[in-house]
Amino acid sequence: MEAILNISQELGRGLWVTISILIASALLAYLIGFIAGLSRLSKNIFIQKFTGLYIEIFRGTSLIVQLFWLYYAIPMLFGINLGSNWVIGVIAIGLNYGAYLSEVVRGSVEAVDSGQTEAAVALNMSSYQKMRYIILPQAVRMMLPEFGNYTIQMLKGTALVSLISLSDILYYGNILRSSNLSQAPLIYLVVLGFYFILALPLIFLTRKAEDVSKKGVAN
């Protein structure tokens, strides 16, 4: 018991890095998801193809490869140092899951009944008004469960940032293990426990989102 407490105390030092990366990358991914998802539906063929390319590249390769790639490429290609690995971690996770979320956004917008679009057109709404007041309010509630699921995936993805030497929960876990191999099972179980406790609120929110998205909708 005391051992668990000691391990937790040590791992707790990485808690903030994990949480802050999760929050920042989730916000970035939501933003990109909406922008790319709506761009994919744009009538402008150039915007449509360009976002399509972005989505296929980021969905077609692994997060770990993208993370390493950005880690080496950003300073090299742009000649700038972003100052911290934290930013690179957030960008990598945000871009990766933004691509997945944009497909969710696109799918939900397309799933709104075409009668709704026709009604908006019949009421002489501008295309902005149509999106803002008719389509999105209905599409967003359909997206909620998937957004919840992908947020849990992002939490799992944050563990990768320990590989670009950011001191998150797993980083401290690895340090503890390297100094005390016989305790490795306990250390990693506590690490898993940390991630699970962080995931719990997300799991319940996702379940709630599933209820919300079903309520009052006839299908």
Add this chain to the structure above:
Amino acid sequence: MNYWSFERFFEAWPYILKGLHITVGVTISAFLFAAVFGLVWAILRRVENKQLNFIITWVMEFIRSTPPLVQLFFIYYAWPVIPVVGVTLSPFVSAVVGLGLHFSTYIGEIYRSGIESVGKGQWEAATALNFSTLDKWRKIILPQAFPPTIPMLGNYFIIMFKEVPLASTIGVTGILHMANSFGSTHFNLIEALTIVGIIFLALSYPAAVLIKKLEVKLNTRFDKNADIKPIE
């Protein structure tokens, strides 16, 4: 600061491709592991005992919502130290077990959704025709439950393929590992990592397109609304 060099880019290809069979091998083995273990979860989820079912559900949730990377580390570093049951596993086997176990919880849910998608009338018909439990599953339920899950299983195969480079952290010599070792001897990783990205894209994109096609085909073949058809 090093810059992009096409010379290094072409030099790296054959070196990195040497790791491809390992990456693909881990993917296939881990997928088979997950497909079999997923069956175990699907069966366990049908346990009637409430408390037991609750525990199983949360064990699955635990495996599913914690990072596969940590699970790999657990199996590779921690498992051998555990008394009595602990055995030292090679990096390859650790990756297969770790990724296989992680994704078996997803695949178990896919099986479950497939079984639940079989209409109630089919179960009742099996009972009415006095089928034994074995025959009911073998001749009525599974032939209808399995085909609709094929595209979903295919998607998870691709997802797992993309998670396999995680195994390079425990020393599985797949393409990412080869790229890292090439990069560290040539003092620049960017070309090697770009190649890894290209390989993943070149394999996973056509596979995804193929599965999409399969899905459309199956959807027209197994129309959910065509549950009750008059016998001709």
